Amino acid sequence: MGAVTQAGAVGAAAMVAEAAGADGLGTGGPGTGGPGTHGGDRPLLSAERLTKRYGGRIGCGDVSFELWRGEVLGIVGESGSGKSTLLSCLSGHLAPDTGRVLYDAGDGSVDTLALAEAERRRLMRTDWAFVHQNPRDGLRMGVSAGGNVGERLMGTGARHYGNIRAAALDWLARVEIAPDRIDDRPSAFSGGMQQRLQIARNLVTGPRLVLMDEPTGGLDVSVQARLLDLVRGLVREMGLSAIVVTHDLAVVRLLADRLMVMKDGHVVEQGLTDQVLDDPQHAHTQLLVSSVLQV
Amino acid sequence: MAVIEVDGLDKSFTLHDQGGAVIPVLAGARLAVEAGECVALTGASGAGKSTLMRMIHGNYLAGAGRIAVCGVDVARAAPREILALRRDRLGHVSQFLRVVPRVPALEVVAEPLLAVGASREAALGRARALLTRLNLPERLWALSPTTFSGGEQQRVNIARGFAHPYPALLLDEPTASLDAANREVVLTLVDEARARGAAILGIFHDAAARARVCDREVDVSAFAPVPA
Numbered sequence: 001m002g003a004v005t006q007a008g009a010v011g012a013a014a015m016v017a018e019a020a021g022a023d024g025l026g027t028g029g030p031g032t033g034g035p036g037t038h039g040g041d042r043p044l045l046s047a048e049r050l051t052k053r054y055g056g057r058i059g060c061g062d063v064s065f066e067l068w069r070g071e072v073l074g075i076v077g078e079s080g081s082g083k084s085t086l087l088s089c090l091s092g093h094l095a096p097d098t099g100r101v102l103y104d105a106g107d108g109s110v111d112t113l114a115l116a117e118a119e120r121r122r123l124m125r126t127d128w129a130f131v132h133q134n135p136r137d138g139l140r141m142g143v144s145a146g147g148n149v150g151e152r153l154m155g156t157g158a159r160h161y162g163n164i165r166a167a168a169l170d171w172l173a174r175v176e177i178a179p180d181r182i183d184d185r186p187s188a189f190s191g192g193m194q195q196r197l198q199i200a201r202n203l204v205t206g207p208r209l210v211l212m213d214e215p216t217g218g219l220d221v222s223v224q225a226r227l228l229d230l231v232r233g234l235v236r237e238m239g240l241s242a243i244v245v246t247h248d249l250a251v252v253r254l255l256a257d258r259l260m261v262m263k264d265g266h267v268v269e270q271g272l273t274d275q276v277l278d279d280p281q282h283a284h285t286q287l288l289v290s291s292v293l294q295v
Numbered sequence: 296m297a298v299i300e301v302d303g304l305d306k307s308f309t310l311h312d313q314g315g316a317v318i319p320v321l322a323g324a325r326l327a328v329e330a331g332e333c334v335a336l337t338g339a340s341g342a343g344k345s346t347l348m349r350m351i352h353g354n355y356l357a358g359a360g361r362i363a364v365c366g367v368d369v370a371r372a373a374p375r376e377i378l379a380l381r382r383d384r385l386g387h388v389s390q391f392l393r394v395v396p397r398v399p400a401l402e403v404v405a406e407p408l409l410a411v412g413a414s415r416e417a418a419l420g421r422a423r424a425l426l427t428r429l430n431l432p433e434r435l436w437a438l439s440p441t442t443f444s445g446g447e448q449q450r451v452n453i454a455r456g457f458a459h460p461y462p463a464l465l466l467d468e469p470t471a472s473l474d475a476a477n478r479e480v481v482l483t484l485v486d487e488a489r490a491r492g493a494a495i496l497g498i499f500h501d502a503a504a505r506a507r508v509c510d511r512e513v514d515v516s517a518f519a520p521v522p523a
Contacts (some may be wrong), residue, residue, distance in 0.1 A: 068375055225396040232395055236409070254395050258374045272353060272374045279355040283311030290312055 042104050044069050044241050045209060050089050050099035058265035059085035063099075065260060065270070067209075072235055072242045074256030074273060076249060076288065082265035083245045084213060090243065091130050091211050092120055103127075105208060125155045129202035133214035135194035139186045139201065145172060146182040148201045156205050171200040175230060192223035196230065203234060210242040216251055228254050249292055253277060261285045296366070297327035298463050298494030299351060304360030304370075306346055307520070319520035320346050324360070326496075326513045330462065333485060333495040335505045338515040344498045345390075347515055348465050351496065352387050353377040364463050383411050386461035388469050392440055392452040400443070401426065401436040404454040411459055418458075425454035429480055445472045457484050464488060466497035470504050482508050 043066035052059040060082040067073050077083045088094035090101055092112060102109045105127055112120060124130070132138040139148050149168040150158075158164050169179055175196035177189075186194050195215065202210065215231065216224040232255060235242055244255055252259055252273055259277070260270040261284065269282040280286045304324040310316045320343045328334045336344040349355040350369070351362055357370035365384045367376060381387070386407070394403050401422050408418035426436060429450040435443065440451045449472050456464065466485070470478040478501070485508045489495060499505045505512065 071375065071378075229395050229397045253393075257378055271356075272377055274354050275356060275374075278349070279308075281309075281356065286311050 042109070043067055044071075044104060045090075045243075046100075046102040046104075046109075047086075047090060048100040048102065050086065050096045050101070052085050052089055052094060052096045058082070060089065060096075060262070061265040063262075063267055065267070067241055067243065069208075069241055070235075070239050071258065072240075072244060072256045074252030074259045075243065075245045075262060076247060076252055076259065077262035078247060078288075081262040083262050085265070086262070087211055087213055087243065087245045091128070092124070093130075103209075125152070126205060127208050129205075129207040129210045131195075131198055131202055131210060131212040131215050133217045135186065135191070135198045138198040139194060141187050142185065144183045144185055145177065145189070145197055148186065148197060149204050152201050153204050167204055168200075171204050172197075174234070175200040176226070190223075192219050192227065195219060195223075195227060199227075199231065199234070203238070203240075206238065208241060210240055212242060212244045212246075214246050214248075215244065216246070216248065224251075231255060249277060249288065261288065296363070297329045298365060299326075299328040299496055300361070300363040301326050301347070301351065302361045304347070304350065304362060304518075305358040305520075306343070306350060306355065307358055321515070321518045322520035324515065324518040328463075328494040328496050330492045330494050331489055332511075333489050333497065333509045335509040335512045336496065336498050336515055337505075337512045342515045343518065344515050345467060347518075348467055348496065348498060352385065352465055353381070382407075383459070384462050386456050386459065386464040388453055388456035388464075388466045390467045390471065392448045392455075394440055396441050397439050399437045400431070400440045400451050403440060403451055404458055407455060407459045413459075421458055422454065425457060426450070428484075429454055430477055446474070446477070449473060450477060453481055453484070457488065460488070460491060460493070462493055464493050464495045466495065466499075468498050468500060470499060470501055478504065 045067040047063060047065050050063045051061050063086055065073070075083045075086065085094065089096040089099070096113070101112045103112050103123070104110075112123065115123065130138065140151065143151065146165060146168040149171050150164040153164050153167055169182060172179060172182060177193060177196060177200070181189070186197055189197065216227055219227065228251065234240065244252065246252060256273045258271065259273040260267050261276065261282065262268065263284045269276060269280065269285045276285060277289055280289050302325045304321060306321040307317055307319040310318070324347055326334065336347060338344055346355060350357050351364060353369045353372070360370060362369040364380060367380050369377060369380070372380070401419060404422035404425060405418035408421055409415065423436070431447060431450050431454070435447065440448050443451065449469070453469055456466070470481050473481065482504060485495060485497070489508070497509070499509070
C-alpha cells in the first residue's frame with residue numbers, strides 16, 4: 001500500500017491550505033481558461049508526415065497536423081483505420097518508420113521521437129498524460145485510489161505526505177469520487193469510477209497535453225455523458241490541449257474543436273468538428289455520419 | 296466595410312452515398328450587413344436560407360466566393376481562426392440547442408462569457424438576468440436543458456446567443472416556438488443588440504417579427520442556381 005494513503009492524521013484545514021500549492025493550480029479556476037489558452041504563435045504539437053507500416057500493411061500513412069494550446073482534436077475512424085496506431089506513434093508507445101512529432105511548451109520545439117528515453121519519460125510524467133481505453137492499463141490496480149493519484153505526483157518530485165494526500169482528495173472530488181473511497185483499491189470501483197480515477201491520476205500533475213484512447217469505450221451511456229461533461233470542464237478550466245481518439249461521433253461532437261477522419265491509415269478529411277459532421281465532403285465521412293443511429 | 300459581407304458565394308452538396316448526386320443550392324449569393332443593421336433572409340422553404348446562414352457561421356463549406364465576417368474570410372480561414380471568430384465576434388442562435396447532457400441551463404448560458412475570459416460571477420450574473428427576462432422559471436436553471444420543452448430549450452439557446460455582446464449575430468428562427476410574451480422579449484433583445492451596433496442577420500418566418508425588427512430583407516430565391 002502506498003505511503004500516501006497513510007497520511008490521514010494531517011488536519012483537514014492544513015490539507016486544504018496545502019492542496020492549493022500542491023496541485024499547481026492555486027490561482028486557477030473555472031473561467032480562467034479564456035482566449036489566452038488558445039493563444040501562442042506556435043502550435044503546441046506538430047506531427048509531420050508520420051508513417052507506420054506493419055510489414056506490407058500501412059498502420060498510418062503520411063499523417064501531418066498541428067494542435068494549438070487549449071484545442072481539442074478528435075480523431076475518428078472505424079476499427080483498423082489507423083487512429084490508435086497514430087495515437088501510439090504520437091505518445092511514443094510505438095516508433096513510427098518515418099516522421100517527426102514536435103512539441104513546443106513555449107521554450108523551443110523538441111522532437112519527442114528523438115529524445116533520450118529518460119527525457120521522454122520525464123515529459124510523459126509532467127507535461128503529457130495518456131488516458132487509456134481500459135482503466136486497468138492506466139491504473140495500478142493493487143494500489144489505493146489515493147495512492148494512484150499520489151504516485152503520479154511523487155513522480156514529479158512531490159514528497160510531502162500532507163500535500164500529496166490533500167491533492168489526491170481534491171482530485172477525487174473533482175472527478176466525483178467520494179472522499180471516503182480514497183483508501184479503496186480501483187478493483188472495488190465500477191468501470192466509470194475507474195475511468196474517472198484514471199483521469200484524476202493523469203491530470204493531478206497539471207499536464208499541458210492529454211492523449212485519450214476511446215475514453216468512453218465500454219461505459220454505459222449515462223456514465224459516458226458524465227465523463228464527457230467532466231472532461232469538457234477540465235479542458236476549459238485547465239486550458240488543456242487534448243487529442244481524443246474514438247469511433248463515437250457523438251463524443252467528438254461534444255468534446256472536439258477540430259476533427260480528423262481516418263480510413264485505411266490515411267486522413268481523408270479534416271476541419272472544424274461541426275463542419276465535418278454537418279457538411280462532410282469525403283465519401284467515407286458521409287458514410288460514417290449517415291450510419292449513426294438516431295434516438 | 297460591412298461587418299458581414301458575402302460575395303459570389305456558391306454552394307452545392309455532393310451525395311457520395313447516393314450515386315454521387317450533386318444538389319446545387321446557391322449560386323452567386325451576395326449580401327452585406329452593416330453595424331447596427333438587422334437584415335432578414337427570406338425565400339421559400341428549401342431556397343437556402345439556413346444553408347447561407349450556416350456557411351457564414353463556418354458550419355457548411357463554401358464552394359466558391361467570399362464570406363467576410365469582421366474582416367475574417369470564413370470561406371478560407373483555418374479552423375482555429377473560425378473558432379476564435381465564433382468565440383468573441385460571431386454569435387449564433389441555432390434552431391436547436393445542442394448541449395452536453397448534465398450541464399445546468401445557467402452554465403450553458405454563461406459558457407460563451409466564460410470562453411472570452413469573463414469572471415464566473417459576471418458570467419453567471421448575466422446568465423441569470425437573461426433567463427429572468429426570458430421568463431425561464433428559476434427552478435429550471437440548475438437542470439440540464441436536455442429535459443426541457445421545445446420553447447424552454449429555445450429560450451436557453453437565445454439567452455446563450457445574447458450573453459456576450461457579439462458584433463455580428465446570426466439568428467435562425469429565434470421566435471419559432473415561443474408564445475407572444477416571450478417573442479416580444481426576443482425582439483426587444485434584437486433591438487437592443489442593434490442599438491449597441493451589432494450587425495444581425497436573421498431568419499424569421501413570422502412576418503410581423505420581421506416588420507418589427509428588420510431594416511430590410513434579402514430574398515435568397517434570387518441566388519437559385521440556373522439549371523444547366
